[in-house]
Amino acid sequence: MTAKTWAYEDFVEGASLDLGTKLVSAVEIIEFAGEFDAQAMHLDEAAGKASILGGLAASGWHTCAMFMRMLCDAFLLDSTSQGAPGVDQVKWKRPVLAGDLLSGSTTVLAKRLSRSKPRLGLVTMRSELFNQRGEGVFELENTVMFLTREGSA
């Protein structure tokens, strides 16, 4: 196995990692909604405009999935990640609309080695996404498991 750039040791409390950008397209919003969340405001521009979301808006779960892709591309796929047991909190702060350009970052809040598995560490992260106007649209906190360098060697 090729050594990954990011192991448990490489995460520093207080450090922030850039998540790049993601342009949200109407086609992707409608495709995701058609499969998983077929509420009218996620499928149709007019219905979205008539709703409190104010336009064709991504399903909140689609925003979660787009965030995950940004996290993967930023560092997760080049890490010793072993997955996560869940999510502590997700906030859909503002609608994510067709044409929005998302950007964001992930900040390391805390880290500790597993008590039962010494080659595994737990990294608690807080992530935020913003739209092209700098408005916060999404926040997430969760804890991801990473192998140590020794554990992944």
Add this chain to the structure above:
Amino acid sequence: MTAKTWAYEDFVEGASLDLGTKLVSAVEIIEFAGEFDAQAMHLDEAAGKASILGGLAASGWHTCAMFMRMLCDAFLLDSTSQGAPGVDQVKWKRPVLAGDLLSGSTTVLAKRLSRSKPRLGLVTMRSELFNQRGEGVFELENTVMFLTREGSA
């Protein structure tokens, strides 16, 4: 607009709603992962078996999306839902593997009318999914906004 079956008034504290079933296919797991969460254990049977997940396992976000589809089909698409501001907690308790048959329910924990918008109510729900062995694989708590009957008339 056709009247929806489920408005704010129809949710009863303590009542449970059946979410039906969902068969999880390898093709769907790989398709979702390829787009949003391309970690090896979500893309490849052998990599999944070698991981702590023990098989080709759905991305946790895919499980969230499949849950949302079950919720939509069970009652949400036939409701006055106005969306949700976020999620309080998601637990990925056990791996969701290719071939698993998910079932589950949503229980109404609490409800109250919005203080600022009298035609809107907030319903707090706890949802659980189980696999074909009755093992809990997923839990979620969140609060969904529904219009009252009057508000949606």
